[in-house]
Amino acid sequence: MMDLVDLRTFVRIAELRSVSAAARSLDAPKSSISRSLARLEASIGAVLVERSTRHLRLTDAGTLLLPHALRILNDVDEAGNALGSFAGKPRGTLRVNAPFTFAVGLLAPMLPGFRTRHPDVRVVLTIDNRTIDVLAEEADLVVRIGTLAESGLISRRLATMHLWTCASPAYLAARGVPASVDDLGGHDLLDRADRATKWTFRTGEREEAAVEFQPVMVVPEPAAMLVVLVGGGGIARLPDFLAAPAIARGELVRVLPAHEPESVDVHALYPSHRSLSAKVRVFIDALVVHLKAHPASRIST
Incomplete structure (x- = not known):
């Protein structure tokens, strides 16, 4: 047998x-x-x-x-x-994969409370910004931000976060405060991707303007980008939950704050051949509640 x-x-x-x-x-x-x-x-x-x-x-x-x-x-x-x-009691090992900045800033803080509420669920958190093979790495749940590639996975939108255009007070004092989108062309603009980039700025429903540029510095990880901006490295876009505390401390200020920030969706993904098990369901539900209540964020769920 x-x-x-x-x-x-x-x-x-x-x-x-x-x-x-x-x-x-x-x-x-x-x-x-x-x-x-x-x-x-x-x-x-x-x-x-x-x-x-x-x-x-x-x-x-x-x-x-x-x-x-x-x-x-x-x-x-x-x-x-x-x-x-x-039995109404989620149990077993739950393998969760998330990008570094999201995992550290938003996901990890909810884990102690989740453990208290669900002591029979053993969370194994792995951190990775790359696209992973969910089956090969046995992930039960993957969190990804932005546009999703075709993967065959089932997705659920957890929240929408905003990208704020920011710089340090010292940088703006030295280089001047942009009064319009066109003014950005004379500044040091940073981005996460090593390619020609376009930032679109809107007021209300109307698309006002856009700036296209080749970034003077490429920093793929938002947490590292925050450090660069605080040090006066230029102007870049950061997730609201990461930028808000730095703004509150006076380390950063928003650039062109009258313009609506660009938004990106946060999704939970899990394999299509598996049902939404109790442990995955309660974790997703807890994450949605946590994101909605996060004090340093404008995240909407």
Whole structure:
């Protein structure tokens, strides 16, 4: 009879095409992963993978087993989620991935309270600005900001945050305060992307003007951009939750504050083949409440 642990190990090996990668993913010794695979092969009576020094591929038996194994494990997970929901008590490990600045500034502060309310949910937070392979990294929930690429994941909008155009008082004292969008052309403009950039400024519903520029400095991480701006590095756009405390401390001021800030959406994403389990649902709900109540933010949910 097949063991579910061994079956899950086989699926990880098949997905990652590596015993070593599967061991890292499952946080288990490589020897344990190899023994688990051997037990499964012995119980089935067939070799499931062929390994060389550099490559691993599924045998015909392994290829045949994989979709059945995925379905079995998904059914088991669904049953566990259903029972957890029935009992009204979310439980289990919840793997969450979020960008650095969002994780530090908004997500991490809510974790102690979430843990108090849901002690049977073990949160594993990973921080990454890149687009990750949700299946390969076993993330239950991913938070991303801005336009979403096609991914096959289910998305839920958590909030809309605003991007404020900011500079330090020292920079503006030295270079002058822009009175119009056109004035920005004579300033040091910074951005997160190393490409020609366009900032659009609006008053009400009317598009007033835009400035196109090649950034004089590229700083991909908003938290690092904040440090650069406070040091007098130029003018850039920052998320409101990051800019607001610095403005309150007098370290930054808004540039062209009469213009409506650009907005970006914050989304939670999770794999389409999984149901919205109790642990994911309560975490998303808690995050929405936390974002709405955040004191240093103009985030709207």
